[in-house]
Amino acid sequence: xxxxxxxxxxxxxxxxxxxxxxxxxxxxxxxxxxxxxxxxxxxxxxxxxxxxxxxxxxxxxxxxxxxxxxxxxxxxxxxxxxxxxxxxxxxxxxxxxxxxxxxxxxxxxxxxxxxxxxxxxxxxxxxxxxxxxxxxxxxxxxxxxxxxxxxxxxxxxxxxxxxxxxxxxxxxxxxxxxxxxxxxxxxxxxxxxxxxxxxxxxxxxxxxxxxxxxxxxxxxxxxxxxxxxxxxxxxxxxxxxxxxxxxxxxxxxxxxxxxxxxxxxxxxxxxxxxxxxxxxxxxxxxxxxxxxxxxxxxxxxxxxxxxxxxxxxxxxxxxxxxxxxxxxxxxxxxxxxxxxxxxxxxxxxxxxxxxxxxxxxxxxxxxxxxxxxxxxxxxxxxxxxxxxxxxxxxxxxxxxxxxxxxxxxxxxxxxxxxxx
Numbered sequence: 393x394x395x396x397x398x399x400x401x402x403x404x405x406x407x408x409x410x411x412x413x414x415x416x417x418x419x420x421x422x423x424x425x426x427x428x429x430x431x432x433x434x435x436x437x438x439x440x441x442x443x444x445x446x447x448x449x450x451x452x453x454x455x456x457x458x459x460x461x462x463x464x465x466x467x468x469x470x471x472x473x474x475x476x477x478x479x480x481x482x483x484x485x486x487x488x489x490x491x492x493x494x495x496x497x498x499x500x501x502x503x504x505x506x507x508x509x510x511x512x513x514x515x516x517x518x519x520x521x522x523x524x525x526x527x528x529x530x531x532x533x534x535x536x537x538x539x540x541x542x543x544x545x546x547x548x549x550x551x552x553x554x555x556x557x558x559x560x561x562x563x564x565x566x567x568x569x570x571x572x573x574x575x576x577x578x579x580x581x582x583x584x585x586x587x588x589x590x591x592x593x594x595x596x597x598x599x600x601x602x603x604x605x606x607x608x609x610x611x612x613x614x615x616x617x618x619x620x621x622x623x624x625x626x627x628x629x630x631x632x633x634x635x636x637x638x639x640x641x642x643x644x645x646x647x648x649x650x651x652x653x654x655x656x657x658x659x660x661x662x663x664x665x666x667x668x669x670x671x672x673x674x675x676x677x678x679x680x681x682x683x684x685x686x687x688x689x690x691x692x693x694x695x696x697x698x699x700x701x702x703x704x705x706x707x708x709x710x711x712x713x714x715x716x717x718x719x720x721x722x723x724x725x726x727x728x729x730x731x732x733x734x735x736x737x738x739x740x741x742x743x744x745x746x747x748x749x750x751x752x753x754x755x756x757x758x759x760x761x762x763x764x765x766x767x768x769x770x771x772x773x774x775x776x777x778x779x780x781x782x783x784x785x786x787x788x789x790x791x792x793x794x795x796x797x798x799x800x801x802x803x804x805x806x807x808x809x810x811x812x
Contacts, residue, residue: 409493409494410493411493411494411496411497411498411499411500412499412500412501413493413494413500414500414501414518415494415498415500415515415518415519415522415757416518416521416522416804416807418494418757419519419522419523419756419763420522421763422522422523422524422763422764422765423521423522423523423524423801423804423805424801424805425524425763425764425765425768426522426523426524426764426801426804427524427800427801427802428768429524429764429768429782430524430800430801432524432764432778432779432782432783433526433779433782433783433784433787433794433795433796434523434524434525434526434527434752434764434782434783434798435525435526435527435528435529435751435752435782435783435786435787435790435792436520436523436525436527436528436529436752436753436754436756437529437681437683437725437751437752437753437786438529438531438631438683438684438725438727438753438754438755439516439519439528439529439530439531439753439754439755439756439757440530440531440532440533440755440756440757440758441512441516441530441531441532441533441562442497442498442533442534443532443533443534443535443554443557444473444474444477444533444534445497445498445511445512446511446512446557447467447473447474447475448464448467449557449561450550450553450554450557451463451464451467451475451476451553452464453553453556453557453560454549454550454552454553455549455552455553456545456549459476459545459546459549460549462475462476463475463476474534476546476549476550477534477535477538477541477550478537478538478540478541478542479534479537480636480637483636483647485647486647486651486758486759487759488759492759494757494759495757495758495759498515498757500515502514502515509565509566510561510562510565512562513562513565513566513569516528516530516562516566516569517566517568519756519757520568520569520798521798521799521804522804523754523756523763523764524764524798524801525568525754525764525798526568526783526795526796526797526798527568527569527570527783527786527792527797528568528569528570528754529570529571529572529597530558530562530569530570530571531572531600531631531683532554532574533758535550535551535554535574535602536602536604536631536633537602537604537633537634537635538550538551538576538602539577539578539601539602539603539604539605539607540604540605540606540635540637540638541578544576544578544579545579547576547578547579548576548578548579548582550576551574551575551576551582551586552576552582552585552586554574555571555573555574555586555590556590558571558573559571559573559590559593559594559595559596563593563594563595563596564594564595567595567797568797568798569595570595570596570597570790570792571595571596571597572596572597572598572599572600572627572629573586573587573590573591573596573598573599573600574586574600574602575587575599575600575601575617577601577602577605577607577614578605578607580613580614580616580617583617584616584617584620586599587599587617587620587621587624588620591620591624591626592624596626597626597627597790597791597792598626598627598628598629598681598790599621599626599627599628599629600628600629600630600631600683601628601629601630601631601662602630602631602633603630603631603632603633603658603659603662603685604632604633604634604635604654604658605658608665609662609665609666609671610665610666610668610669610671615674618671618674618675618678619675621678622675622677622678625677625791626790627678627679627680627681627723627789627790628678628679628680628681629680629681629682629683630659630662630663630680630681630682630683631683631684632654632655632656632658632659632682632683632684632685633654633655633658633684634650634651634654634655635654636650636654638654638657640657641653641654641657655684655685655686656685656686656688656689659682659685659689660689660693663682663693663719663722664693664697666680667697667708667711667715667718667719668697668707668708668711668715669708669710670708670709670710670711672718672721673710673711673712674710679722679723679789680722680723681722681723681724681725681751681789682722682723682724682725683725683753684725684727684728684753684755685724686727686728686729686730687724687726687729687730687737687740687741687744687746687750688730688736688740690719690724690740690743690744691739691740691743691744693715693719694715694716694719694720694743694744695716697714697715697716697719698714698715698716701714701715702714716743719744720743720744720745720749721749722749723749723750723751723785723789724744724749724750724751725750725751725752725753726750726751726752726753726762726766726767726781727753727754727755727760727761727762727766728755728760728762729762729766729767731766731770734770734771734772737770738772741772741773746777746781747774747776747777747780747781748780748785749785750780750781750785751781751785751786751789752764752766752767752781752782752783752786764782767781767782768782
């Protein structure tokens with residue numbers, strides 16, 4: 393018979409998680425899990441800043457006087473957030489209508505005395521400490537759809553200003569935070585200017601093209617850009633995203649449907665264009681990373697392109713190998729890790745050579761983030777494969793020094809945070 397609680401029994405109620413809850417409390421279980429990973433080297437290849445929380449700082453760094461004044465004037469109007477951006481807050485349902493507060497905002501208190509650094513640096517440091525990370529790569533959030541902006545000069549101005557904000561105000565404050573520079577891909581010359589001007593900045597370990605855009609990556613206008621990036625020796629990442637306004641997705645009436653398809657849709661198109669048009673042969677030393685599309689799509693596109701290639705080799709004359717072999721040389725991030733069918737996941741890992749090509753990503757603080765335990769609890773992985781995926785692959789790809797930078801999990805819990 394089930395025991396009934398009496399009025400004298402003490403019930404410990406958990407505190408409600410709100411947008412003001414400390415990051416270390418939200419990630420308390422991840423901190424406990426991190427204690428078992430003390431001898432691992434851990435790198436998170438995909439975390440995010442909600443850059444609109446610091447938008448005035450970014451707008452003031454816009455080089456173009458006219459566009460900067462436009463943005464400042466828009467931002468000064470009551471109720472206007474994200475001036476100049478093309479994001480659509482009214483259909484951003486990731487927070488499940490307010491039920492996942494850490495997706496909505498991280499409005500927790502931080503040290504305002506200046507000793508802890510920039511507001512975002514403190515938030516990132518808390519997340520890294522709580523999850524037991526030695527390094528974390530930061531991407532923007534609303535800017536993931538900036539490639540769909542109707543004005544290319546706005547994308548170029550915002551992209552350059554964001555990069556300046558990142559390398560001038562954030563990266564110098566903590567060596568554990570790394571950045572991939574935003575490339576305003578709709579403007580090839582502006583992208584090349586960023587590679588030239590900021591590519592060697594401290595903490596910059598590569599470059600990013602946001603996938604949500606309708607630009608053919610194989611167009612001749614991008615060849616000089618790829619050559620410049622290849623010469624730096626740093627990787628080029630394609631970070632996926634969604635855009636409900638895309639005509640293909642206007643048929644979908646639920647966020648879950650659009651979200652499931654769109655993050656894969658743009659990566660499928662760009663990867664296919666990259667492979668079929670022979671760019672791996674033209675830029676053999678340029679390392680590519682595909683971010684936040686999950687993994688389930690990889691064996692599909694491998695097999696699909698190989699099938700077509702065997703029957704129409706004449707349409708891909710630059711390829712010396714089947715498409716799947718080029719794809720196996722690329723890198724992919726783990727989040728969101730589709731693991732509802734472990735047999736399919738194991739086949740996917742085998743197809744893509746996950747032991748050497750997969751990079752752990754948390755996607756923190758987004759609603760569907762994965763802690764490092766998402767990798768360590770996969771039953772078919774060897775111990776070495778887990779270590780590679782969680783950090784050693786990233787160290788090799790991004791030329792990161794393999795060293796312990798994070799505090800011990802017990803030290804984090806001793807602060808009274810991450811132990812609830």
